[in-house]
Amino acid sequence: MDIVVCVKTNPDLQMVRIKNREAVTEAVPYKIGDLEKNALQAAVDLRAAAGGKVTALCLAESNRKAAEDIKVALAMGADEAVVIDDPALAAPDQAAIAAVLAAAVKKIGACDLLLFGEGSSDNYTGQVGARVAELLGLPQIGYARKVEAADGAVRCERSMDDMIETLEAPLPAAVTVVSEINEPTIPGLMQIMKAKSKPLQVWALADLGLGAPAPVREIVSNLAEEQDRKNILFEGTVAEQADAFVNALIKEGVLGR
């Protein structure tokens, strides 16, 4: 079974600072998102059971070192990697990302199962998996916390707002995963060394027969919220603090209704 895992690299959120309400991302390193690591691990586990090939597919966006960062996916067990890097894709919206990934999946060719993280750790739109599924005419299953494939079908368990479901879709299919699905293996030195000799291709938009995408959205602003909270800390003994706290809640009208 041939699996393509769509992998996004994100600025390391722990290192993003807010200055004058704006996120400062300059000099912040990128890394593969946690949910994408879950998706990669799921692909490696499925390959162990069913054979086939795992390809990691990454759209570089503004990450100039994506071709370097994607080697983590190869060290985690992907057989090959493809990076789409093009100046016209520095800040793509989800429609553009989906169009590029769908074209890349077609160019890669053999793909029985397409895996994604449920959302990216930075913007978490959760749009790309569903959009790519629609573009390729594939059935989609979101939020998988268990995935198995047999007899030309993929079967997933997922936890929805009010119920646990087990769904089955014929292959080829697109599946997005959540963090409960597995514990990604941290690659050892041997795997990291081996990854260096695995095939890695870098494609531009022209290699996919695509032009620069037409944007579907405009970002009006992107600023940290101004919080207007009282910031009152209660002093005194524990009993005094508890008393003052409960009195404040009563005064606010949230107690004793």
Added chain:
Amino acid sequence: MAALLVYSERVDTACELVAGGKELAAALGLGVSAVALGPGAGAAASALAAAGADSVYVSEDAAFEGWPADAVAAGLAQIVEQAGASVVLVGSTRRGKETAPRLAQKLGAGCVSDVSSLVVEDGDLVAGRYAFGGATVAREKLVTAVKVFAVMPKTFDAEGASAGAGTVVSPALSVSTAVKVVDHRAKEGDHVNLDAAPLIVGVGRGFNAREDLALGDELAAALGAVVGCTKSLADFEWLGEDRIIGLSGAKTAPDLYLSVGVSGQIQHTVGVSAAKLIAAVNKDKEAPIFALADYGIVGDLYEVLPALTERLKSV
């Protein structure tokens, strides 16, 4: 009349979107149409009309059973065309969030998901959503002919809009799904609905052991609150994932959010920033949660919680 179309598989969420959408639609010169899909969906028509819908598209096609994303997206796309809709609001539940982008892709439309605010500015809809893991709010406009917004539950109030005619329309739809439901079961015992809870006690890594969460339960019981948690406690399997608050869980808007042993990382606090009041108990005076809190107690939760619970019992 061109329409603003509202859909959610959850009737309460759909009613909120109809009521909130009615005001937006008026500013845009649109009518409001609601959509109810699935076996038995027609029962929702009167509630949707009361919330303000001018018309309600109802299809009880069996392909909508369990609301599979492919069938629902296809059905909605056909209704968008029949209704002449230019704006679609979908409830950003898990099901809605996997359906909205598929619908947008079918329509060649832009889509904003997890929308936490939606307003009309200079004749254009502007949607707010959290970005950078919740550190910022991106305000986005869509530039496509049809615009799809997946709006978080409780963004709008279901009350307040005047009732609509609620004319029921039975559209002819051609839909099917490739996904089969093999099994489904209700979640076990401790299922909670955080996004409807007026009072929430949030527990975090400050608890040293799973058994100690009983202190949080006792406090919640004394308050009449529901217990939620940070993602890490669900990762430890101390609590179920439906109790996660934050970017990967519930986005809540309670009257009071009382955090206990929660440091206040943005991935968590994004789920409570809409709370009317935020209070915190944490032993670290420098914990970021205090910057977001209206009321705080710096102290050891193992001492503070029993005292608080005791005091609350006397209210």
